Amino acid sequence: MRQRWSSPSPPAGSPPSGHRRYDSIRSWFDAHPFVINSIIVLVVFVYNLPIQFSSVPEDMWPGLGLLFSVGLCAPYLLRHRRPLTVFVTISLVAAVHLAIGVEMMIADVMVLFALCALSSRFRWHISVPATTAVIIILIFATSAPVNAGYMSVGDVGVLIAITVWTSTWGALVRVRRDHEHTLRERAEQLEREAQVQQQIVAAQERERIARELHDVVSHSLSVVSVLADGAAASVDSQPAKAKTAMEDVRDTGRSALREMRTMLGVLRTDDSADAAPQPGIDQLRQLVAESQTAGFPATLDHRGERSPLPEGLSLAVYRIVQEALTNVRKHAGTQLTEVHVRVDQTSDQVAIRITDNGNSTSANHERQKNGHGLVGMRERVSAYDGTLHAGFRRHHGFEVHAVLPIGGRRS
Structure with missing residues (x-):
């Protein structure tokens, strides 16, 4: 069967285009972590160049500043693969250069970057000891003889607060990522359940x-x-x-x-079938009249030939109209004032069109598309190698259009 579905307009709760652009940019960086790592390392290393030699005491080799700067920055390139190893390496480099008397430099900020990366990947049993280790290094930096008077205890207190905030930020990133992963798994599970339900229907x-x-x-x-x-x-x-x-x-x-x-081509159980005569195209007027009696604003326009149809095809026409009217009752809303059923019969096909002017929403449309009604229509149309179109009308309302060839059969 050939089916064409109208694409509904974006639901009311869809994110704006700005958010979608942000999500696409973030997704690109998530897929290319080495790029963002390289940018951070390059910026910090270049910014640290003017002071890396002045941080080394006069009695030491001046090149130590460059070596420690490389040791603090370069490991971060592997942050996305080995966050724990990167954090330990950078922290040890920072502790060593402070212990031998090399002053704190701008490149030491890489310790915070490494801590944030670690906290975003590991839970509290890893991130809390790591945060504690950084705080110990900062306290050690203020003690004699390491502290040469260039940093006060108050300054270190501020750095400790920044360290705790950095670790917390990484933990929040991890919590959010885990939450998004849980939501994705739940959505996938719901989608699988919906597919199973559709198969059952x-x-x-x-x-x-x-x-x-x-x-x-x-x-x-x-x-x-x-x-x-x-x-x-x-x-x-x-x-x-x-x-x-x-x-x-x-x-x-x-x-x-x-x-x-x-x-x-159709499966069947051993359940006993209803012995009552099956309705057909000749009973459509009675079906519409019953809807009118119930206060439903339905009309029927049967055009073309009135020659008898094969009983199965006649039954399929009746059921398609019946299921379409049932869907209108369920989903058209309170503003419904018109339901029109038109049947055009020729010598080689029967065309059925059911239109309404209700106020169906996108959510209702999704329920219609996945519900029993349209599933039944698809099966009936497919059995006769016909075509089915179901979707919103241009301004308001819903339309179902089915074409069943006379003499068609399942291919």
């Missing part, structure tokens, strides 16, 4: 359609049997009548064969 619809087709074929075979008996009884005395009866047997048998081919 489709199976139930196929069973119901198969039972109905079973009744149609059974009735046709019963007619064949009766006609054959009549032909056999009159073949000698009334050969013309017997010939007519056999022609009716031929036509009825061909029709039953088409219905049987259609039924072969």
Whole structure:
């Protein structure tokens, strides 16, 4: 079956374009962490160049500042792969250069970057000891003989507060990421459950359609049997009548064969089928009249030929209209004032169009698309190799348009 679905407008709660651009940029950086790592390392290293030599005491080799700067910055390039190793390495470099008397430099901020990365990847049993280790290093930096008077205890207190804030920020990033991961898993689970539910609904619809087709074929075979008996009884005395009866047997048998081919593609249970006669296209006026009696503003326009249809096809037309009217009752809303059913019948196809002017929402449309009604329509249209279109109208309301070829069957 060929299906075309109208694309509904974005729901009211969809994020604005600015948020979508931000999410796309963030997703790109998440997919290329080495890029952002390199930018941070380059900026900090270049900014540290003017003071890295002045941080080294005069009695030491001046190149120590450059070595420690590289040791503080370079490991961060592997932050996304080895956050714990990177943090330990950078922290040790910072502790060593403070212990030997090299003053705190701008490159020491890489300790905070490494701590934030660590806290965003590991839980409290790792992030809390790491934060404590950084605080100990800061306290050690103020003690004699390391502190040469360039940093007060108050300054270190501020740095400790910044350290705690940095660790907390990383932890919040981790919590948010875990929460988003949980939401994605839940959404995927709901999607899987919805797919299973749709499969169940489709199976139930196929069973119901198969039972109905079973009744149609059974009735046709019963007619064949009766006609054959009549032909056999009159073949000698009334050969013309017997010939007519056999022609009716031929036509009825061909029709039953088409219905049987259609039924072969539809699953069926052993449940007993309803013995009541099945409705068809001739009962559409009664169906619409019943809706009008119930206060439903439905009208019917049946155009074209009125030649009899195969019973299964006639039943499919009736059920499509019935299910479409049921969907309108459920989803059209309180502003509904008009429901129009139009059936155009030609010698080779039946076209059905059901339109309304209700105020269906996008959420209602999703429920319609995944619910029993449209699933049943899809199955019935597919059984006759027809086409189905269902979607919103240009201004307001909903439309269902199905075309069923006469003589069509499941391919």
